[in-house]
Amino acid sequence: MSRFQVVSGKGGTGKTTVAAALALALATEGKRTLLVEVEGRQGIAQLFETEALPYEERKIAVAPGGGEVFALAIDAELALLDYLQMFYRLGSAGRALKKLGAVDFATTVAPGVRDVLLTGKACEAVRRKDKRGRFVYDHVVMDAPPTGRITRFLNVNDEVAGLAKIGPIHNQAQAVMRVLKSPETAVHLVTLLEEMPVQETVDGIAELRAAALPVGRVLVNMVRPAVLPSPVPADVRRTDIAKALSRAGLGGARRGGLAEQLVDPLLEQASEYEERVALERRQRAELTELGLPVTELELLPEGIDLAGLYRLATDLRTQGVS
DSSP, X not given: OXXXXXXXXXXXXXXXXXXXXXXHHHTXXXXXXXXXXXXXXXXXXXXXXXOOXXXXXXXXXXXXXXXXXXXXXXXXXXXXXXXXHHHXXXXXXXXXXXXXXXXXXXXXXXXXXXXXXXXXXXXXXHHOBOTTSOBSOSEEEEEOOOHHHHHHHHHHHHHHHHHOOSSHXXXXXXXXXXXXXXXXXXXXXXXXXSHHHHHHHHHHHHHHHHTTOOEEEEEEEEEOOOOSOSSOOTTOOHHHHHHHHHHTTSSOOSTTSHHHHHHHHHHHHHHHHHHHHHHHHHHHHHHHTTTSOEEEEXXXXXXXXXXXXXXXXXXXXXTTOO
16 A cells, blocks of 8 residues: 555545545554645544644544554645755744745745645655654555646646756655655545546546556545345336335325325335436446546445544455555
8 A cells, every 4th residue: 555645536525534534544553644634624623523733743543453643734834934944944034034925925926836835745744754764654644635636736846846957946846756656655536426526536537647646546435325126126016015105004005095195206216216326337337447446435324423434444444445
């Protein structure tokens, strides 16, 4: 399993939830995982029911088997101050630049600088080792921007490297790209079994491949369980349904009774169910054609809480994503 796991997906597919569950799954059996947020939404803090994440690595969960999950919300301005201190030893002068607004200018106006800082901080965590020469984190998981922006977000370091031919910025961009385009990295896309998310996933994978960025797997979220035979038998008779309802205590089977009144709504729901199942079947086939591993995660009717996250993590481990 690659050490740097980037999780993207169309808005509304639950990519932050999947990234959090993946971090838990990867931290099993005593491993250490860092879960990174780059969009400033504090979605990770909400999922783990903790206070807002600062710009520092903080333990937020213990995984099955004693592993640990740490989290970090990367702030572009603070990352730039770190960068200035690391390469230029500016120290208090860097903080003065922040007060003057230069840091805000660099992270909002200068092309690509913001994304270089965000990806660079995550890649630094991937490469970091302790005094004994061991990696500090076994895995780093990034809750990345949505599918429509993920390729540009990850590939922007190439653009910056092209602009800065020499010096620290060039070296930093090249170091980041060496991580992002190596076997250490895998970019996963989260989708639903619906037309628009699947199409965006197909397009996103094509863009990632064109940019030579390593694609991992497709994670299909919120998969609904089968509740009826598929296809629904066409020879089901109205009278049989009415009798079955009557046996279940829903009114008598006499003509015009409650049981018979329920037949048409039930048949309509069965038809809608069959249409949805057929649509999902087509979307699965389209995802299969991508030639990537596909992992399906069940829909949790009760919603996502801490228990739900651990349940999804277990589901990922069961399917070999750990």
